[in-house]
Amino acid sequence: MKIERIETLVCNARMRNWVFVKVITDQPGLFGWGEATLEWHTRAVVGAVEDLSELIVGEDPTSVEHLWQMMWRQHFWHGSGIVRSTAIAGIDLALWDIVGKVHGVPCHKLWGGPVRDTIRTYCHLGGGRLERFYETPVDHAAQFAELAQMAVEGGFSAFKSMAVPPTMPVEGLKPIKAADACVAAMREAVGDEIDIMVDCHARPSPTMGMQFARALDPYGLYFLEEPCWPECVDSLAAINAAVATPIATGERLTHSAAFRDLFAARACEICQLDLTHCGGFSEARRVAALAEAHRIALAPHNPQGPISTAASLEFGFAQPSYMICESVHEDVPWRRDVVQESFAVDPQTRTVRRGDRPGLGVSIDEDEVERHPFEQELPQRVFYHDGSVGDW
Numbered sequence: 004m005k006i007e008r009i010e011t012l013v014c015n016a017r018m019r020n021w022v023f024v025k026v027i028t029d030q031p032g033l034f035g036w037g038e039a040t041l042e043w044h045t046r047a048v049v050g051a052v053e054d055l056s057e058l059i060v061g062e063d064p065t066s067v068e069h070l071w072q073m074m075w076r077q078h079f080w081h082g083s084g085i086v087r088s089t090a091i092a093g094i095d096l097a098l099w100d101i102v103g104k105v106h107g108v109p110c111h112k113l114w115g116g117p118v119r120d121t122i123r124t125y126c127h128l129g130g131g132r133l134e135r136f137y138e139t140p141v142d143h144a145a146q147f148a149e150l151a152q153m154a155v156e157g158g159f160s161a162f163k164s165m166a167v168p169p170t171m172p173v174e175g176l177k178p179i180k181a182a183d184a185c186v187a188a189m190r191e192a193v194g195d196e197i198d199i200m201v202d203c204h205a206r207p208s209p210t211m212g213m214q215f216a217r218a219l220d221p222y223g224l225y226f227l228e229e230p231c232w233p234e235c236v237d238s239l240a241a242i243n244a245a246v247a248t249p250i251a252t253g254e255r256l257t258h259s260a261a262f263r264d265l266f267a268a269r270a271c272e273i274c275q276l277d278l279t280h281c282g283g284f285s286e287a288r289r290v291a292a293l294a295e296a297h298r299i300a301l302a303p304h305n306p307q308g309p310i311s312t313a314a315s316l317e318f319g320f321a322q323p324s325y326m327i328c329e330s331v332h333e334d335v336p337w338r339r340d341v342v343q344e345s346f347a348v349d350p351q352t353r354t355v356r357r358g359d360r361p362g363l364g365v366s367i368d369e370d371e372v373e374r375h376p377f378e379q380e381l382p383q384r385v386f387y388h389d390g391s392v393g394d395w
């Protein structure tokens with residue numbers, strides 16, 4: 004069996020262009036789906052997939068690890084840059100989808116699974132509609148409470164909020180109090196049985212991240228995400244050591260050596276690896292093994308399209324330390340029209356029961372994808388009060 008060609012299908016979903024990767028074999032009807040969505044880098048990823056195709060077209064698609072090594076190590080530059088690693092991930096996921104189809108089993112069964120019956124999911128406030136998640140102002144604590152209640156009414160037992168505003172390297176009490184008020188309002192609205200997460204989006208400096216973490220610690224957050232830049236591993240470790248709240252990070256890391264350094268410093272309790280950015284299943288399984296050795300839990304980053312979700316769930320059905328999966332369900336109203344999935348979501352609890360279709364278990368409606376061609380992603384830029392550049 005040989006890889007005949009690799010195609011990319013771009014599907015504009017407002018905030019993101021979903022990049023679906025289709026690896027087509029020379030066996031009639033046998034192909035695999037992967038996803039390589041990277042917001043604001045769409046054309047670069049499509050080009051990177053094309054560059055990688057040159058290495059692996061004509062090769063056996065079931066030699067996944069061998070092909071992964073080629074993609075990562077050949078062409079001189081290691082595949083750790085975010086564009087290259089995302090393109091590798093998209094192809095790697097599609098190769099595993101093919102292997103599952105060849106053997107007639109879901110991907111999780113290829114890795115010794117299943118290890119659980121169901122997977123819990125959490126939502127973003129607003130279900131993934133970007134204005135509600137990213138643009139609810141932190142001085143509107145009541146609005147956070149209202150959106151939190153909506154998430155719970157939608158069946159979710161856990162949700163994530165952006166209750167921490169962008170801040171300059173050092174600011175006074177105002178943003179800390181605003182974040183505190185938002186989390187207090189959400190906790191008051193949903194009670195103690197619901198798990199609340201706060202995403203700092205790596206906006207704070209280490210000192211501001213420490214202040215937010217300490218202020219929010221009494222609310223028993225399920226986790227506090229990216230309290231400072233991912234490059235500041237020592238500062239993440241200091242924050243993780245200073246508070247009882249588990250620190251979560253890892254969505255911007257692209258390879259196992261970066262995760263090794265993160266875990267060795269005990270800079271998090273929860274690893275948010277992204278299956279579509281950190282080299283696909285092949286590298287993610289190495290990262291998961293490292294996490295396991297440190298007793299660090301897995302909660303994958305997954306705000307992208309439906310193939311990313313299927314991959315994140317297949318992974319979870321084979322990983323013992325996996326605790327919850329991020330999900331978006333209201334980013335675009337036609338999301339359900341693009342994909343048919345193998346797994347089933349219980350609308351009462353938003354837990355997922357695994358399916359038994361082979362590989363990733365997804366079929367994509369390519370006509371529906373064509374109805375949503377590439378558009379430039381909506382700009383999301385942050386400037387501080389004085390006009391200087393902040394992190395989005």
Ligand SMILES: [Mg+2]
Nearest residue numbers: 202204228254
């Ligand atoms: Mg995040």
